[in-house]
Every structure is written in C-alpha cells, then in structure tokens.
Amino acid sequence: MFRRIGNAVVRHPVWTIVAWLIAAVAIVATAPSLPSSSDESSFLPRSYESIKAADLQQEAFPSAFTPSAIALYKRTDGGKLTAADQRDVARITSELKKKDIDQVQKVVPGQPSEDGRYALTLVQMDSKKAGQPEQADAAKVLRDDVKELAKGTRLDVKLGGSAAQALDQQDSSERGEALIGIGTFVIILVTLLIIFRAPILAVLPLILIGLVSAIANGLIAFATKLFDLEANSSISSILIVVLFGVGTDYFLFLIFRYRERLRLGDEPKQAMINAVDRVGEAIASAAGAVIIAFLALVLSTLGFLKQMGPALAIAVAVTLIAGLTLIPAVVSLIGPKVFWPSKSWRKEPDNARFAALGRGVRRRPALTAALSGLVLVVLSLGMFGYQATFDLASGSMPKTKESMVVQDEMQKAYSAGAAAPTDVYLSTTDGRRLDESALAPYARKLGAVDGVANARLTQVNKEGTTADFTVTLEYEASTDKAIDAVSRVRDIAHANTPERTEALVGGMSSIYKDIDTAVNHDYRTVFPVAAALIMIILGLLLRSIVAPWYLMASVGLGFSATLGATVWIFQDWQGHPGLMFMLPVIMYLFVVAIGTDYNILMIARLREEARAGREPREAAGMALRHAGPTVAAAGFILAATFATMMLAGNSLLTEMGFAVSFGIAVAAFVMAMFFTPSLTALIGHAAWWPGHGDRAEATAADAGTARPGSAPAAPGDGASTAAYDPAERRG
Structure with missing residues (x-):
C-alpha cells in the first residue's frame, strides 16, 4: 500500500501540491470561528452535583446575585479607608451603575474588610455567557472605567473576579502562544540546520507544517462546531507544539530514509518511493497510536479533555497524510538539491x-x-x-x-473562602413549602462542619420550596483543604435533611470536588482504553x-x-x-x-x-x-x-x-x-x-x-x- 502511495505522489508531485493548496484555501475560508470558554463548570456533565446545584439556583433564584467581576479598593498608602475614601467608593459604584456596559446586569457595593483597609464593588453579568469572550471584553471596559473614575482620589483599585480572570487569561494565552510559536520555529530551524547543514531542509518543514496547521485548525473548528464541543484557549498552544513537533518527527523519519536510499544508489524519484515504502508503515503505525490515544479522551467526563482529544487527533491525522503525500511530493520535486549546499549526504558517515x-x-x-x-x-x-x-x-x-x-489580596483581607462561598440548596421533594422551623437548626449543623467559617440562611424562593444556605469555608476554594471541607459539608448536608427534602451543594469548591471525581474516573477509563488500543496497533504492526x-x-x-x-x-x-x-x-x-x-x-x-x-x-x-x-x-x-x-x-x-x-x-x-x-x-x-x-525475507530478487x-x-x-x-x- 505504501509503495503505491509513494508511486502516486512522486509521479504526480505538482498535482499533489495543488490539491493540498486548494484544500487549504477552501477549509480556511469556510471554517467557523470558535468561542473559548474558561468557565470551570463547563468542564463537567450535568449529572454532577455541583452542576445540578447551579441549575437549581437558576430555576429557584433567577435573580440571585453572583458577582462576575469584583473591584477591590485600598488606599495608595496602605492605611485604613477614611470617610472620604468610603464616599469615593460609593460614588464610583454609583457611576458604574449608570454606565450601559454590555453583559453587566447589576452593580452593588460589597462588604468592607474587618480591618477597614479594603472595600468592594460587585458586578453581576449574564450567567449564560460565563467564560465567553463577551464577558472578557466587558471586564476590559469595566477595568478601564473604574480606574478612570478613581483618578484624583487616594484609592488604588483593581478588577478581579471570573470575568477579569478570563480577560487576563486571554492576554496571557496570546503572549504565550507567540512565545511558543517563535521558540518552536527557532528550535526546529536551528536543529535541522545543524543536522543537515542545508537551509532548504531547515525551512521546508516549517512551511509545509504551517500549511498543514491551517488545514488542521479549520477542520478542528468544523468538528468542534458540529459536535458542540468545548473550546479552550490552552488547546491552541498545545496544537502549535503537536503539529510542528510531530510533523517534524515524520519529516525526519522520511528524510533520513530518503537520504539512505540515495546513498545506496537509487535514482532520486525511486529513492523517495522506496523511502515511503520502507518507513511509511512505521509512520502510519506511530500516528495511529497517537490518534487512538487522543481519541480515547472522548471517554473523559471533562469537557476540556473531550475537546482536546478530537482536536489533537485531527491534527495528527492531517500531519500523517501530509507525511505520506505532501512531503514526499515536494521533496521529490526538488530532488537531491534539497540537501544543498552540503555534500555530506552523498557519503555515509561512520x-x-x-x-x-x-x-x-x-x-x-x-x-x-x-x-x-x-x-x-x-x-x-x-x-x-x-x-x-x-x-x-x-x-x-x-x-x-x-x-x-x-x-x-482578598484571601488576606477576607475569609479565604469568602471570594467563592459554597451554597447548599435545600428543596422539598413533593412541592410543598419548607418547614421554616427546621432551617435554623440545619444552618447550625452546616456551620459546625470542620473547615467551615460560618453558615447562614441567605434566602428562600418565593414559592417557599427551596432555601439557599451560604457556607463560607476557611480555605481558598481551589485548595485541597477546601475540597476536603466541601466533601464534609456534602456529607452533613445530605445526612441531616429534614423530611421530604433533598440537598444539593454548589459553588466553586463543589465544582473542584466533582472535577477531582471526574479525573479519577478518567484514570480508570481513559488510561486502560488508550493502552489497550495502542497495544492492538503494535500487535498489528x-x-x-x-x-x-x-x-x-x-x-x-x-x-x-x-x-x-x-x-x-x-x-x-x-x-x-x-x-x-x-x-x-x-x-x-x-x-x-x-x-x-x-x-x-x-x-x-x-x-x-x-x-x-x-x-x-x-x-x-x-x-x-x-x-x-x-x-x-x-x-x-x-x-x-x-x-x-x-x-x-x-x-x-x-x-x-x-x-x-x-x-x-x-x-x-x-x-x-x-x-x-x-x-x-x-x-x-x-x-x-x-x-x-x-x-x-526470501524473494526472487535475492536470487544470486x-x-x-x-x-x-x-x-x-x-x-x-x-x-x-x-x-x-x-x-
């Protein structure tokens, strides 16, 4: 099979290259643009408790206030906020309310810190757009506006919260991608120059893999849109490395064997055909192992990995096809001049x-x-x-x-868990109203859990069927201690529900707890499946x-x-x-x-x-x-x-x-x-x-x-x- 592929592309190199160029133009021109989500809850399927809790919040408390952005104020000299400073904070909060900023739904003052050194403005945005570029754009406007409004005061103000994090993550990702791209190009270029001492061979894989990258990214966009997968900004950085790293690998596998065939006396075109024939099976098997391993991520319960798997598999598949068609066609068209000006390719080194x-x-x-x-x-x-x-x-x-x-700074100024409190939602199972006399004892039991700073009843929905208890942990939401504490909160919340009620525990620590569970599931599922499939490929090879x-x-x-x-x-x-x-x-x-x-x-x-x-x-x-x-x-x-x-x-x-x-x-x-x-x-x-x-091997060609x-x-x-x-x- 690989000899036939080699024959086809080497005998018709121009048509092979033209086909690739047409495919690149068509795919890039029609590929959809992709939004990028950085919302952790989007990683999980709806069956997990933290996601059920978020859905219940939307249903029972549609107007509940969940800040997407937090403006944190402190004096420039680090001292306690004065009465004048407090008035400036109130004025800035009021001015922000009046601004018609896209995505912003509410702007309210937050609680000052116990030491009197910090104050807050809390901004609520459309929860349906959490983690999307629109909210990052809104955070940029908010950040500029709040700093402008604070000019002339003694206040230093910074914008945080999930929307601001999405904005900073986006900026960091763009900078990181640029550095990774430049670093990748330099490493490949310099290393190939050292190995072959041939500028054409050093530049050629970068050009060809750049073309492959454009096609792969377009196909990934189509697949992501078609199968409604999650997109994440980190994937694009990984894709750059995978495409150029793996692509250069396959390029080297082929070029080393092509050079070997030339040294053994093959005519240039025949040398490439023989190279594809000899190394094609190894390249295809290697790529097959990578593709199958990446596709095993589809079995993951995390949206991030579910999207990464098919995306990387598509990238490697396109790279494989290029390695067996585009690279042989281009190199055979150039011929031995690809090694110019070096002449060492003609003689075997020791x-x-x-x-x-x-x-x-x-x-x-x-x-x-x-x-x-x-x-x-x-x-x-x-x-x-x-x-x-x-x-x-x-x-x-x-x-x-x-x-x-x-x-x-918020972790130092407030309770470590105050920035992302845990919510316990207690709902009746038969649609009747909650027994209000049971709510205060329930809150006390939640507050007595080890690792909980305080717990209080925040609100009850207008039908009286669901109560929201805000539980503030002693630890920052993403720490191991917070995840262990929320696990204990879940145990107490579930075990002490009054009659005819059920409890769901939500919030960031609850999401992280479920992500931990999902990752452990992936260890037991993805690892063995990927290993088994790779073993099958090795067995067939x-x-x-x-x-x-x-x-x-x-x-x-x-x-x-x-x-x-x-x-x-x-x-x-x-x-x-x-x-x-x-x-x-x-x-x-x-x-x-x-x-x-x-x-x-x-x-x-x-x-x-x-x-x-x-x-x-x-x-x-x-x-x-x-x-x-x-x-x-x-x-x-x-x-x-x-x-x-x-x-x-x-x-x-x-x-x-x-x-x-x-x-x-x-x-x-x-x-x-x-x-x-x-x-x-x-x-x-x-x-x-x-x-x-x-x-x-015994063949007729071996006779004599x-x-x-x-x-x-x-x-x-x-x-x-x-x-x-x-x-x-x-x-």
Whole structure:
C-alpha cells in the first residue's frame, strides 16, 4: 500500500501540491470561528452535583446575585479607608451603575474588610455567557472605567473576579502562544540546520507544517462546531507544539530514509518511493497510536479533555497524510538539491558513537536493560508524592496579572473562602413549602462542619420550596483543604435533611470536588482504553502478541518516571502545592502515545535487521546503530519543541511543557535506544511470536545475491546492508 502511495505522489508531485493548496484555501475560508470558554463548570456533565446545584439556583433564584467581576479598593498608602475614601467608593459604584456596559446586569457595593483597609464593588453579568469572550471584553471596559473614575482620589483599585480572570487569561494565552510559536520555529530551524547543514531542509518543514496547521485548525473548528464541543484557549498552544513537533518527527523519519536510499544508489524519484515504502508503515503505525490515544479522551467526563482529544487527533491525522503525500511530493520535486549546499549526504558517515552504543547493547543486553530500567524505577519513586491542584485561573496565567493580585489580596483581607462561598440548596421533594422551623437548626449543623467559617440562611424562593444556605469555608476554594471541607459539608448536608427534602451543594469548591471525581474516573477509563488500543496497533504492526506487552510496559515505566521527576521538580524543589489536576492525563497520552513513536521506529528497524538474517542480539545492535541518529534527532526536536511551552509564563503550560518534554526525552534516549532493543535482544525470537516477523525475507530478487548479512554493512543512520537492497528496488 505504501509503495503505491509513494508511486502516486512522486509521479504526480505538482498535482499533489495543488490539491493540498486548494484544500487549504477552501477549509480556511469556510471554517467557523470558535468561542473559548474558561468557565470551570463547563468542564463537567450535568449529572454532577455541583452542576445540578447551579441549575437549581437558576430555576429557584433567577435573580440571585453572583458577582462576575469584583473591584477591590485600598488606599495608595496602605492605611485604613477614611470617610472620604468610603464616599469615593460609593460614588464610583454609583457611576458604574449608570454606565450601559454590555453583559453587566447589576452593580452593588460589597462588604468592607474587618480591618477597614479594603472595600468592594460587585458586578453581576449574564450567567449564560460565563467564560465567553463577551464577558472578557466587558471586564476590559469595566477595568478601564473604574480606574478612570478613581483618578484624583487616594484609592488604588483593581478588577478581579471570573470575568477579569478570563480577560487576563486571554492576554496571557496570546503572549504565550507567540512565545511558543517563535521558540518552536527557532528550535526546529536551528536543529535541522545543524543536522543537515542545508537551509532548504531547515525551512521546508516549517512551511509545509504551517500549511498543514491551517488545514488542521479549520477542520478542528468544523468538528468542534458540529459536535458542540468545548473550546479552550490552552488547546491552541498545545496544537502549535503537536503539529510542528510531530510533523517534524515524520519529516525526519522520511528524510533520513530518503537520504539512505540515495546513498545506496537509487535514482532520486525511486529513492523517495522506496523511502515511503520502507518507513511509511512505521509512520502510519506511530500516528495511529497517537490518534487512538487522543481519541480515547472522548471517554473523559471533562469537557476540556473531550475537546482536546478530537482536536489533537485531527491534527495528527492531517500531519500523517501530509507525511505520506505532501512531503514526499515536494521533496521529490526538488530532488537531491534539497540537501544543498552540503555534500555530506552523498557519503555515509561512520556513526562511530551509535555504532559503539549498538555494540554495547549487542554484547551486554541484560546489563543495558537493568541499568536503563533502574534509572526509570528510581525516577518513578517521586510519583508517590503527587498532589493535585485545581486553581485553573492562577495555573493559566502569571501571579502578577491584576485578577490574580485581587484574588491573593482578598484571601488576606477576607475569609479565604469568602471570594467563592459554597451554597447548599435545600428543596422539598413533593412541592410543598419548607418547614421554616427546621432551617435554623440545619444552618447550625452546616456551620459546625470542620473547615467551615460560618453558615447562614441567605434566602428562600418565593414559592417557599427551596432555601439557599451560604457556607463560607476557611480555605481558598481551589485548595485541597477546601475540597476536603466541601466533601464534609456534602456529607452533613445530605445526612441531616429534614423530611421530604433533598440537598444539593454548589459553588466553586463543589465544582473542584466533582472535577477531582471526574479525573479519577478518567484514570480508570481513559488510561486502560488508550493502552489497550495502542497495544492492538503494535500487535498489528509487529504481527506479535509478545512484543506489545513489554513495549507498553516500558512506556508505562517511562510515564511513571516522568511523573516522578515532575513531582520532584515542581512540588519538592519549587514548592508548588500540587500539579495541575489534568497533567497526569495529558502527560500519559503525550508520553505514551508520542513516546511510542520512537519505540515503533526502533522496533520496526530491528525487525528489518532481523529479516536481513541477523540474530536477535546483532539485530538489536545494528538497529541502534542505524536508527539511533533518527531517534536522537527526532526526540531532541520534539522534546525541545514541547519545552517551549515553559515560555508561556503560567504554571499549567510550564508544568506541561517540562513533563512532556522530559517524558519524550526519556522515551527517545532511554527507552527506544536502550531499554526496548536490549529487552528484545534478551527475549530473542520469542518476541515475535506467533507471527515470526523476524524471519529472513526470501524473494526472487535475492536470487544470486549473497546471503543476507554476508555483505559488508553500509554504515550510516539508516542503511542496514546492501544484501536486501534489491528487494527494495521493486516497482
């Protein structure tokens, strides 16, 4: 199949390129624009208690006041607010009421702090637009207006709250995307220049993947609109890295093999056809593993991951098609001039370093497996200290952003949980009015829960069927202590409901509690499904039942080592209270799926060497010698590309960038180069059971040719032996 694909695109390169250009123009021109949601509650399905509570609030208390923006006032000298300052706050609040700002429904004064140093203005917006760009725009207008109104006073005013956080997150995301994009381009460009010393080859993948990126983003927009998925600003940053990182990987897989075929004497077009034929299966299998792993996120209960899965799967699928069609067409059209001005492509390098590594694996596979495995096991010990954090707002932007400063100052000036109180809604089950005499005792029981600062009855709906109890926790809403406290509140609220009533607990801490539950569900569902599907792909590629088991075990060990290292770096060294809650899921999929690429490339090359008549240990050594440079180059570029996410300036992308880049480095430089080939050498022929995929190939083209392995090995990054070369020159 891959030979036919290679033949088609190499024989008709211009038509292939034109088809891609037409597709790009059509898709980009017609793709819908996507709103981006940063509302945490949109992550969860409606079956969770926190979402049921939010729906009940809308039904029972449609005019309930929930601030979307909070203006925080303090004196510029840090002293207590004077009577004149209080009048200025009242005036600013009144002036804001008079302004007809889009999305703003109510503007009311808030409670001053107990120490008299802070005052608040609370702004309610349309709850149906929570987290949407319209409210970020409204927050920008509010921020400008409130600062303008405070001019000439002794007041320093800052705007916080969810709408302001959405605005700051948007600004931070745009800056982060720019830094990630620039960093990605520079890393790919410089690394390819060093590897090939050919400017055309350095620039070409950036141009081609840029075209692929435009098509992929358009298709993602169509899919998101069609299936009503959640869009999130963080996904676009991840997409940049995935498209250019994975795309460069597949570009390198193909170019290294194309150069090898040229060195073996193939005519240029035939060299590309043979390259697609030889490496196409490995690229398709690697991409298939990544796509399936990403699609497994559809099983997630979190809206963020549900959208990320199909989006990344579409991006990789388009990249795969480009790797098998667009890249071969363009390179075959340029021909060997693609390597200009370097002439080193004509001659095989000695590859002494990788040859030495290959000899080491061949001679001492047990020692190699033990040492590389020990490194992974030691790093894995750190994972037992893993803690999750749910503060998405501070995780997605620097602490210096204005809304984050407001959040921190409010935690110091007010009860830590005052900025996001928990609500308990008590409703009758038969539609009758609540027994008012039972409400005060119920509030006292809620207030007695460990971790609750106070609890009070706030309001009862006009029908008298639902009561709202405001429960203020002692802890900031996203902390582990707050999540544990809201769990205790739920237990007491459910266990002490009066007759004919039921209770629902809502608020941000309740949402975080449900997100925690949903993530734990995903660990039990997404991980095994993704692993099982990747194993099936490996089994089909290798025609083996044995190899997929130890390949996935090695990748799983790589995941554990990566999580352990990330915990040690960010929790133990930098003092973070925890890692972002979705990091293990994302890390698992990137490290397991993309990291499997290198295992696939190495094991496919090892099989190729075995089919040339080599014994298992010799095949492992030769595979490392010849495929090692490809894995090293691709692994370095992909790891460095993901590391650019650390430039975004927020803890979410910093943690993700480090974890994924470290995991890919482990996958390329520990697993694929040492652990996998040494294990395969130790297991021997049994690794290919029952398909016997390592049996020497006997073809008509071999007639009259020396026995495979008897000819001298052609040194280099991809060449194996000239002995099986004639079989590659078919068609």
